[in-house]
Every structure is written in C-alpha cells, then in structure tokens.
Amino acid sequence: MSQADVRNRPGYQVKRAQQALHQACERQLRPLGISMSKYAVLLALADEPGISSAALARRCFVTRQSLQDVLGGLRSAGLVAVAEQAGTGRARPVTLTDEGARLLREADRAIVEVENRMLAGIDRADRRRLVELLTTCAENLNED
C-alpha cells in the first residue's frame, strides 16, 4: 500500500478532514476555556433542556461513562446543572446555566467561523452534496 493509494481512500480522507477540523476547532475554542466535547454537550443541551445524562450521551454518540467525564468538567465550571431529584426512574434532568448559555453563543460563533474557513471555495451545491454523501456514509455504517 503506497502513500498515494492511501490518500485516495475515502476512509483516509474522512479521518483526515475530521482530524483537521477537530484540531482547528480546539484551537479556536481554547481562549474560551472549553473543548469540542464540551461544546457538543452544550449545543445538545440547548436544543433539548432537561434531557437525562444517558439520553445526552446518545445524542452525542458517546457512552454514558464518557459523557460523565465531560459533564463533570461542565458542572465544576458552572456551565450546566444536574437536578438533585430524579424525574422518573433514576434519570436526573440536566440543564444549561445562564453562564453555559452565554458561553455556548460565543463558542458557536467561533465554530461557525472555522466551518466557513473549511468550506472556502466550495459552492452551495457542492456543500449540499458533501453533506448528503457523508450522511449516506454514516447511515450505511450504522445499519447493523
């Protein structure tokens, strides 16, 4: 397997693009004091306030255990709040604090900026096609 061959493999480019995107986003978020993982959790939480920790994990496509690591950081930073009492069963609602919502707005501006830089020189039709192709890829892989 030569280097040129590897670079023409879609799997390699998917990984490469995500790696570059992730690193660029982390750099952009650093001054705000949060990471991509934390941003993803805040974003999901803004869309679905009061969601449980396990449901939040599913939305972020990580395990409950991984989410606990991130949530711990967010809690100690005062960006999210977890209810003391469970709603139903053992599930305790998680919500954004005011500070969390404020930081999310700032982070979102930073992320959109990186995304625009990533898409420079790609027209609307190609952007839509890229989203469609990637969606197909993800769905193909998630069929078990």
Place this chain on the structure above:
Amino acid sequence: MSQADVRNRPGYQVKRAQQALHQACERQLRPLGISMSKYAVLLALADEPGISSAALARRCFVTRQSLQDVLGGLRSAGLVAVAEQAGTGRARPVTLTDEGARLLREADRAIVEVENRMLAGIDRADRRRLVELLTTCAENLNED
C-alpha cells in the same frame, strides 16, 4: 440552534461520519487485537520502513508523545522493532516485524471491508467527488 439545523452543518456530518467509521473499524479490528491507531501506524510503517518515531508521528498527524503511547503497545506486542542505535542524531529507525506485517495484511482486509460498506450505493464519480471535497476541506483548514 435546532436539531435539524445542526444536522445540515457540514462540520457536524464530517464528525458524525468519522465517528461512525472509527467505531465500525474498531469493532472489525477487535478480533485481531489491534486498534485503529495501531493500524494507522503499521500502515505508515509499511510504506516507509526505518522511519523515525517523530517522522512517523507527523505522518499520522499526532504528536511524538501520542505516538509513543501507541508504539509502546506495538512493541510489547512484538509488531514493531525500534533500533537500539540511532542512525543520525537521536532518531532511531522503526520497522515492522514479520508478525506486524502479517497482522497488517489481515487488518487491511478488515478495514477495506468496512470502507466498502460505508460507500454502498455511492457510484465511482461521487466517491471521487467525496475524496476531492474532503481533501479541499482538510487543506483549507491546514493553511495557517
């Protein structure tokens, strides 16, 4: 930011596709006893035998320190060998062992299989376009 909006963002789909690909590859490689990170190192090593640890890290787009973690596992599993004596400077050549080369061939079959599953229903022209678009994205992000 509603859920539907988030899902139409290219950045989200790049992350989503890579996450699905990564998890599918890890599942496929598990029986072989190696991870995606280890597979990536073996693949680069097959293409450039005798490369130094730092150069290998650059090829895999991680830091020298990250690569040391992976390399430690590969060494203790007997899949790679690091020369005792440095060639030039402090750089010590790293090479695949026979066992490492054998395992790489098996792993490569598994990864290609996952990649084909990912690309189901996407024709040759669209696959090429996907690679081109992702390459453009990665290059845009790596311009500093």
Place this chain on the structure above:
DNA sequence: TCCTTGGTGTCAGGTTCCTTACATTGATGA
C-alpha cells in the same frame, strides 16, 4: 405477587490523545 427486563447512574481500569517541560544531539553562524 414476584421476577425479569430495560433504562439509568456509577466505579474501576485501560487507551489514545494532548500540553508542558527537559535532556540530548547534530548543524549552523558569530
């Protein structure tokens, strides 16, 4: 009623990545 099942929270341990920091070594310029 009991108990089985599925969803949830949590602990422990391991892997892969990062940043920060420091020692070593070969090359380069004053």
Place this chain on the structure above:
DNA sequence: TCATCAATGTAAGGAACCTGACACCAAGGA
C-alpha cells in the same frame, strides 16, 4: 572554537474516549 538552534526522545499529568461490572428503579408478564 563556541554558542545557539532545531530536531528528537522522554517524562508527567490531564482530558476524553472505551469496556466491564454492579446497583437501582420502573414497568410488565408469568
């Protein structure tokens, strides 16, 4: 010659992911 300087290796510690395992709770079926 000698003083940087860049590249390399290495160590320590933290962040974010994983698997495996266990306890708790609600809802249903035997």
